[in-house]
Amino acid sequence: MTIAMYLVVLWIPVWVFTVSLHFPPTIARSIASISSIDPEEQTIAQFTGQMEAYSPGIPGVRVEHHEELNKRILVALIVASTLLVAILLLLFSCYVSKHKNLKTFKERSQQKQKQKPEESAKGLSLGPIVGRFNSLRIAGKKGGVAAIEYQLLEAATNNFHESNILGEGGFGSVYKALFDEKSHAAVKRVEVKGQDAEREFENELEWLRKIQHQNIVSTLGYCIHGEMRFLVYEMMQNGSLESQLHGHSHGMALSWHRRMKISLDVARGLEYLHERCNPPVIHRNLKSSNILLDQNFNAKLSDFGLAIASGATSKSDIKLSEREGYVAPEYLLDGKLTDKSDVYAFGVVLLELLLGRKPVEKVTPTQYQSIVTRAMPQLTDRSKLPNLVDPAIRNKMDLKHLYQVAAVAVLCVQTEPSYRPLITDVLHSLIPLVPVELGGSLKTAETLPQGHTEPSQR
Incomplete structure (x- = not known):
């Protein structure tokens, strides 16, 4: 307010000067000489003025007219001056307010810079992404895949510490990420050292933006940081089918009913890709390590880096290994890839679930034998098949x-691909073998031979 008063004081002489410029010279002189006229002289002057006004031939001076004009000018000047002062005061108050806000903003910025880098990163990004995690739990994946800041992934994985590694892939590792006490995810880190890795990352991201199904893993986001690429998936608490069958537990957590449930889930995921997508999609990298299991052992397909739209492709574009045991013979012979190639890989996974063996086993230091070659002669022999089954489930299912x-x-x-069934036919063949409570049509009481019990699936 001190500066405002100062502006008013400065304005007063300006106002007086302006008034003096606008008054007529005669009126100004009259105002200046009023104080020197005696009352008696003033009376004589008024009388003389009246006589002159009424005397013929003598021009009259309209004093009343000049006084009215002066009043109007005076009022206009006062109004204009008041408005100008008000405008100046308003501008001054705006300036003071802006200055205070700027000072407050600078103080807050300095306080943020003093925080630890980890805390700053979490405070910047954690809220929105945790909200997205929570909304995905309620509504499922919708729309596109979100971009996530690298600092958030770094903090959630404890700087990608080796203790958080969930598995290893062809181009990188998968890490457990903890965003808060209720928000967990899996982060797949891909190091781009060549065109193949970059192409697979972009291909997977593109497909995951398009496909949505309960038996396909949900992708929560992605990140591009230098030469590193990251995909953030929903957390699958029981890891991959490969780790359950061939890891330290050796399939003990997978009962017969759970194995049938897993095979049904995988068939449903493939049926969605082959029959429901437009155009149809060939996964072309189906294997037990790409089948993930959640906390209830629901199975979901992952790793769409090699997925393509249905149709023939050349052998040079496919990056698959014969030693993995899932590759269809027609690919090995002429590079031809169809939906029946996925059906072949599904058959190998089904054999893994039945026999508990790896798809390819080392026989000699230089020779490998596939599960198909080894088991095929005995699979059609009913007398030998029960002894071939995985010991973890042997004698725990109906032989039929x-x-x-x-x-x-x-x-x-x-x-021969033409001899293989469509995945839809496979799906309908498996539904009657899975209990109703696990998504099939089988009544549990009918499944076990007398004297055998099945552990709870819930």
Whole structure:
């Protein structure tokens, strides 16, 4: 307010000067000489003025007219001056307010810079992404895949510490990420050292933006940081089917019913890709390490880096290894890839679930044998098949169901693609073998031979 008063004081002489400029010279002189006229002289002057006004031939002076004009000018000047002062005061108050806000903003910025880098990164990004995690739990994946800041991934994985590694892939590792006490995810880190890795990352991201299904893993976001690429998936608490079958537990957590449930989930995921997508999609990298299991052992397909739209492709574009045991014979011969190639890989996975063996086993230092070659002669022999089954589930299923599943597996791994069933046919063959409470149509009381019990699936 001190500066405002100062501005008013400065304005007063300016106002007086302006008034003096606008008054007529005669009126100004009259105002200046009023104080020197005696009352008696003033009376004589008024009388003389009246006589002159009424005397013929003498021009009259309209004093009243000049006084009215002066009043109007005076009022106009006062109004204009008041408005100008008000405008100046308003501008001054705006200036003071802006200055205070700027000072406050600078103080807050300095306080933020003093925080630890980790805290700053979390405070910047954690809220929105945790909200997205929570909304995905409620509504499922919708729309596109979100971009996530690298600092958030670094903090959530403890700087990608080796203790958080969930698994290893062809181009990188998968890490457990903890965003808060209730928000967990899996972060796949891909190091781009060549065109193949870059192409697979972009291909997977593109497909995951398009496909949505309960048996396909949900992608929460991605990140590009220098030569590193990251994909953030929903957390699958029981890891991959490969780690459950061939890891330290050796399949003990996978009962017969759970194995049938997993095979049904995988078939549903493939049926969605082959029959529901437009154009149809070939996964072309189906294997037990790419089948992930959540906390209830629901199975979901992952790793779409090699997925393509249905149609023939050249052998040079496919990056698959014969030693993995999932590659269809027609690919090895002429590079031809169709939806029946996925059916072949599904048959190999089904054999893994039945026998508990790896798809390819080392026989000699230089020779490998596939599960198909080794098991095929015995799969059709009902007397030998029960002894071939994984010890973790041996004698814990109805033999009739075992024979039916073995028959489906044999059809899926036929050398000639035309002899293999469509994945839709496989799906309908498995539904009657899975209990109702696990998504099938089988009543649990009918599944086990007398004297055998099945552990709870819930």
